Amino acid sequence: VQIEVVTIGDELLLGFTVDTNAAHLARQLAAQGVAIVRRSTCGDEAHEIAAAVREALDRTGAVITTGGLGPTSDDLTKESIAAIFGRGMHRDESIVENLKERWKKRGWPGDLPVANLQQAMVPDGCEILTNNHGSAPGIWLEDERGRWVAMLPGVPREMRGMLADTLLPRITARLSAGAEAPRVIASRTLRTSGIAESALADKLGPLAKAPFGLSLAYLPGVEGVDLRLTSRGRTAAEAEPVFAQATAAIHELVGHNIYGEGNDDLAALVLDEMRARHITLALAESCTGGLLGARITAIPGSSDVLLGGVVAYANAVKRSMLGVREATLATFGAVSEETAREMALGARERIGADAALSITGVAGPGGATPGKPVGHTCFGVALGGDVHTFTMNLYGDRAEIRERAAQAALFALRRALAKPAS
């Protein structure tokens, strides 16, 4: 099965908006064995929409569009595509009722504005794709020859919801009407931290290229290097055991550095473990300035574990709020393992937590000194009776160095938690 996607909107074409819908559609469809063979973007004008959709329809007979379903005069998707199919338009009263109900439910004053009724105009002979996440319904239009266009809204949240709720099940049902299981593109991601891309490839040895006939991509980012295994040409049932084999083989070689799969967030994993073991946490941040705290507290329920922290940006604050000694700062400098140790101990004691993490480094672009270049970052992990300190030379710009530092601190804490209690 081959599909084309047409994303519609001047905002996309002019580059004011980056087209994230297209990538989302592609990933979701590939996972169902549907290949997108071409993607086009056109502006809001009726003739542009009609041309782009007609050409796509001629090539594949199956087209998904996004955008142009709203209530304004710019929204011409339905009319333009109805014209390709030689269909007229009519008002769908069930949509009108739905819009009126939405309006009332929100407690907005007065009656539904006339402009909104435009959203109830649909091509003759179409089917409505319900929108549970917004007001513009989607449209499915099909001709006698089985050629079809599915029109989804452009707002990403609504598009994603409608795709999952309505369109994907419909496409999957069409596919399973055929005889055999579809060959899908499926992928699995292993997340690593604390190891460089080249070192990973070295350690993986003969697996580094195409383990068990899967393709392996290295995706370096500020949270570490993700390993993406991709299977092509297998059915979902065939792909599963190959992924399991490859994952086990990779774990054997670099398991030490793998902290999760898919979209796993290291902060969430660390929190879960600390919550289960009733260990509370305090933070002492210098160069990250609150970034580690912000990352941890982005997770609902983090207050079970994180009591608080100190952003000790100025040296005076390291002394007054964390009890770092003047002599330590004078002898070893603010960016040193000695200072990191006292920051972690001070945070743990003053905040009254069981464990503490500290970060102090040179985030750049200024601030480098001889022996302490931009990226030079010292960490402290206070857990149990132990304070572990270490130094990393992180690379990238200021933002990257700070994010890498937060991730490195979490990874160190995770390793410390994994050790048997001293």
Add this chain to the structure above:
Amino acid sequence: VQIEVVTIGDELLLGFTVDTNAAHLARQLAAQGVAIVRRSTCGDEAHEIAAAVREALDRTGAVITTGGLGPTSDDLTKESIAAIFGRGMHRDESIVENLKERWKKRGWPGDLPVANLQQAMVPDGCEILTNNHGSAPGIWLEDERGRWVAMLPGVPREMRGMLADTLLPRITARLSAGAEAPRVIASRTLRTSGIAESALADKLGPLAKAPFGLSLAYLPGVEGVDLRLTSRGRTAAEAEPVFAQATAAIHELVGHNIYGEGNDDLAALVLDEMRARHITLALAESCTGGLLGARITAIPGSSDVLLGGVVAYANAVKRSMLGVREATLATFGAVSEETAREMALGARERIGADAALSITGVAGPGGATPGKPVGHTCFGVALGGDVHTFTMNLYGDRAEIRERAAQAALFALRRALAKPAS
């Protein structure tokens, strides 16, 4: 002048990579008066590339491609497009020299790998577009009728560099060969905070739709509502005074809420003002958990102003690290203007700063209590002898509420700084 863009790559088509090149190209070209009328994305196969580029060339005669110029067997852009033009391929020795020099300069061991020589193969009769940011050179291919394809690399940094260094000047020169100044698409953005989209439109009155013949878009986000004025069909010189007029008229009506233009960051503006006035800052964050500190310290040189802060997530930390009174927490609750006031005063005193900001709120999804729904957030601004407190009901999910809270705190500080000293 009309151009089509074809972005090439399986990664784009499969949705593993979001196509940011397309948006960048569109914005840069629009600013030169060049309209992109269609954008297509195809996979790495030669016949797909040839079909997409041929169709685009038939429609406009002017095509920019990105991707497929690398050294691997997947990189088929040059061959596929040469075939459309009926051209053969040859090896360009100047590129070979360049590649060899790059290899040596980097100190890599051994000779240039044979695979890299693929990058030196170019279509007969093409022009080379120098790449100052990577190894793959770009290609300009033109036929007797003046139809052309410009091939740029897919790596965003290299694509952007080559566009700026080489391709835009070339396209601009072509345009200026014509008689008159090109009609461009130009835009200007005014950034507002502390006012809802609908209230903005109300206050702008008759300007709300199309001030001075410009189109006006409302772009709500976590930092507030941006107002984007867009001019179409004017030359750059004609657009400038219209922007100035419209900006002045909008300032007259809602200037109180406008804090900047373009990509201005409110945190940077506040820092600049405090630095100039030698005012230092301390933070006390509860629900934002360090996000405000992270945002401020993302800016190089923020240490001139920000001394530090306390992330007081647990009530015990609000008491021990900020001196919030037990009675205040018991009587008014942790999310109250009374607590916000004591947090700000405590942070200012203990950190020894001139000014302090505090935030305490219900970020959700849990934590709501009667009278304090999710999004209910209290702020304190300590500046001079004064502590100003206020409450906002912020909307969105947890992440949005926290970002809105950080922005609201900065906006309140900016207003406090603008007041005559008390």
